[in-house]
Amino acid sequence: xxxxxxxxxxxxxxxxxxxxxxxxxxxxxRENQTVLDVVAYVQQHIDPTLxxxxxxxVGMCGSCAMMVNGSPRWTCRTHVSKxxxxxxxxxxxxxNLPVIKDLATDMDPFFEKWVAAExxxxxxxxxxxxxxxxxxxxxxxxxxxxxxxxxxxxxxxAACDVVESNPDYFGPAALNRSWSLVNDIRDDGQDVRLAAxxxxxxxxxxxxxxGCVQYCPNELNPTLSIAGLKRETTKAxxxxxx
Amino acid sequence: MLNLHLYMLQRLxxxxxxxxxxxxxxxxxxxxxxxxxxxxxxARTQGSVAWFLFYGSFVVAVSIHGAIGLRVISFEWFGLKxxxxxxxxxxxxxxxxxxxxxxxxxxxxxxxxL
Ligand code: SF4
Ligand code: SF4
Ligand code: FES
Numbered sequence: 184x185x186x187x188x189x190x191x192x193x194x195x196x197x198x199x200x201x202x203x204x205x206x207x208x209x210x211x212x213r214e215n216q217t218v219l220d221v222v223a224y225v226q227q228h229i230d231p232t233l234x235x236x237x238x239x240x241v242g243m244c245g246s247c248a249m250m251v252n253g254s255p256r257w258t259c260r261t262h263v264s265k266x267x268x269x270x271x272x273x274x275x276x277x278x279n280l281p282v283i284k285d286l287a288t289d290m291d292p293f294f295e296k297w298v299a300a301e302x303x304x305x306x307x308x309x310x311x312x313x314x315x316x317x318x319x320x321x322x323x324x325x326x327x328x329x330x331x332x333x334x335x336x337x338x339x340x341a342a343c344d345v346v347e348s349n350p351d352y353f354g355p356a357a358l359n360r361s362w363s364l365v366n367d368i369r370d371d372g373q374d375v376r377l378a379a380x381x382x383x384x385x386x387x388x389x390x391x392x393x394g395c396v397q398y399c400p401n402e403l404n405p406t407l408s409i410a411g412l413k414r415e416t417t418k419a420x421x422x423x424x425x
Numbered sequence: 426m427l428n429l430h431l432y433m434l435q436r437l438x439x440x441x442x443x444x445x446x447x448x449x450x451x452x453x454x455x456x457x458x459x460x461x462x463x464x465x466x467x468a469r470t471q472g473s474v475a476w477f478l479f480y481g482s483f484v485v486a487v488s489i490h491g492a493i494g495l496r497v498i499s500f501e502w503f504g505l506k507x508x509x510x511x512x513x514x515x516x517x518x519x520x521x522x523x524x525x526x527x528x529x530x531x532x533x534x535x536x537x538x539l
Contacts, residue, residue, distance in 0.1 A: 348501035349426065381429030388427050416429050 218258035235286035245334035250275040255341035278341040301379040302360035305372025327366035339395035355395035355405030362408035386412040438490040484525030492518035
């Protein structure tokens, strides 16, 4: 058993329709615990009114992301020992999104931008048609695979400085998803998609600084996907003018 | 705030500017070697269609390129939006173009007569 007498301080953002502030809580300093464990401890043992979001606790659902000591993290897979600084832990709601209460953010703007970026599948066939034959070594299949393991956690969205300064920008996750669909030969919506990602909120706003790459817990590379979109929109422009 | 068209305009103008800047610097270095005077330089540039096109296209490219760049900065850093942003971008363009056009006129047209 870990030593339960050792404690540490955690600062947690509390906000309920007001300005919000950090509040300090003493929690057990267990050897092996995640940031989500700490937040859950506070809610279960100290203040049951603390609001936060989680579901799977194994890094699959993407609902537990928060700012931990200033960086966006999936809290269920982030060990306190890896991120604690001077025995202090600071947990805040995800950056670049409106707060509903405490640590729970409103994800609507994030997902509305997926739709705006045409990160939506447009089927070209019905269930009665034969399956599309796509070989694993198809270059488009490989490009799609590289972008596909997104869990919609919005960590990249919180890490992106362009999202912060440009509220219209679709952000890395939506554009990354759009790119995986650009590489899906079954998709029938490429023209509208390329028009969407070339619009005012689109891929051309990306400064390629790779904050998204640095923090994506699944080690995806949205910057590379966005570069792909820039290339494809440019090609489409020349195709159209011919 | 960049869409595909502004993005392409900025890239294409950069593409135009790059060789012109290199040409400009190369000629400058070459010109000072032999100790050319202002009058000697102006005698070569004034009335020259080639130099007019060289610096003329540079000024056009710079005005577009700079206006788009400052447009993005003023939007992202200072929150300029809508008509204010539009007005700002066009003003930057007009200023750069005006200053550049005046210089091109002086160096390649004035006194020479094209
Ligand atoms: S590379 Fe682009 S999408 Fe990624 S954080 Fe930077 S600006 Fe945002
Ligand atoms: S790209 Fe990565 S960081 Fe962004 S939402 Fe998907 S999994 Fe999360
Ligand atoms: S709780 Fe599901 S990813 Fe963290």
